[in-house]
Amino acid sequence: MQATWLVAEREIGSKLRSRSFVISSIVLVLIALAAVLWGGFTAGQEETTKVAAPADAAAAVQDAPGLEIVDAADRAEAETLVRDGDVEAAIVVDDASPTGLTVIAESDVPSGLVQALSVQPTVELLDEDALNPLLRYFVAFGFGLVFFMAAMTFGATIAASVVEEKQTRVVEILISAIPTRVLLAGKVIGNTVLAMGQILSLVAVAVIGLVVTDQVALLQGLGAPVVWFAVFFLFGFILTAALFAATGAMVSRQEDIGSTTGPVTYLVMAPYFIVILFNDNPVVMTIMSYVPFSAPVGMPVRLFFGEALWWEPLLSLAVLLASCIAVIGIGARIYENSLLRMGARVKLREALSA
CATH class of the missing domain: 3.40.190 (D-Maltodextrin-Binding Protein; domain 2)
Structure with missing residues (x-):
């Protein structure tokens, strides 16, 4: 555990010392705050002619x-x-x-x-509690965008870090002192801490923006779904981070990263777009809330609109945890068997059976 945390501290420290990472994180938080404030103020203003x-x-x-x-x-x-x-x-x-x-x-x-x-007729709605389709779209888009950006940003960073250590031969020094799986665990934990820090920062500015613009009703509705989103995000990110680290270890040059991390990228992108495009389809949303790569988005959206029973998020989380254990085991094997292989790209079959 001590060695794992040392690796995690190294990952966190290198990111926090990176000017580009700090500036991009601040810009992201400011953009999120500006979007919430602008949306609240424009919604509260009545346009007059x-x-x-x-x-x-x-x-x-x-x-x-x-x-x-x-x-x-x-x-x-x-x-x-x-x-x-x-x-x-x-x-x-x-x-x-x-x-x-x-x-x-x-x-x-x-x-x-x-x-x-104009003279408008009297309108009587049979379903007064029907949801605004635009609100549904923006909620799905918001949850999906946060998870997608964090997974892609930190996932690509993990893969690039693994390849850089292979190119510079630093990895040979590292694994002479600590086990390979400890190195993998430290990388995943360090980047998970950074990703969760960004998520909590975005949640904080969103809460501040909603309070300032007096959108208390929306804030109350977001409470429980945001908590569930944070929990699902944690394990969903660990799942994707382990895969990015494992697939990054299969190559020895930065130029070849895309050839191995591409499938993982599609696994993250496909559920993201499906959840957004089919946000109003209850069958698709129910299925996607149990798929490990889309559950961090699909289930919080269903919880926000009250479409999930009390036991469904627990079952979905159990499926995600089981998937995490299985994927981490497979990823660790690929990582161990590929880390010291230099030169040509390591084939997946060789990485699993070496």
Whole structure:
């Protein structure tokens, strides 16, 4: 355990001393904070259209939503205000119009003005609790993007670190002092700590942004799903990190990393896109919430919308843990059998049977 933690500290220290890593992490957190604040402020602001109207027209539209009425003496003054750019449009009484009003604009009618003046029928929803499809998409996109970016960023870093140690022969010195599996475990643990640090930072700024913009209802809904997402993210990241380290050990040059890590990349990308594209398909989402590479995204999304029974996240987590144990065992074997093989790429069959 002491040797494993020493390797993990080495991985963490090298990243924290990297200026590019620190700057990119800060930029990511600031972007997340700006996105939450912008979304909250824009959602809380009601868009208004500034219009000129004589007294009789103003009385007719005073209850119309989203209109800021500027008084005008008559139609001629209202048209003058439009031409001068003081208002976006004018509304005047017109007995010949079916609605009794006419909208006057310079070149085009402001968006939403005609809709605000239109007579709309009464709407009765049979399913008042139906979810907004746009909200579902953004929740799936948010969870998916965070996991995808963390897995790809740190996974590629682990693979590059393994190949660099092989190229410089540093690995020969390392494994003369510690077992190969300890080296693998330290790399995975160190990068997992860094990835979880980023996730917790993003959660913190999201909470701050939601509180500042008074989106308490959304914050309450995100509570339990975010906790589950953190748990699933932890084991899902360990799963992918072990695979990236193992496949990185199969080559001896940085230029060849893509040839072995490509399949792992597809294993992370495919579930990410499937969960986003089929976020409104209950059958697909149920299946993907039990697939190890997509469970960290699929299950929290279902929990957020209350579509999963109480036992489902526990079963999904058990499947993910069993997958982690199996994949780590396979990854450790590949890593051990490939780490000291220099030159040509090690074939998967040879790495598993050597």
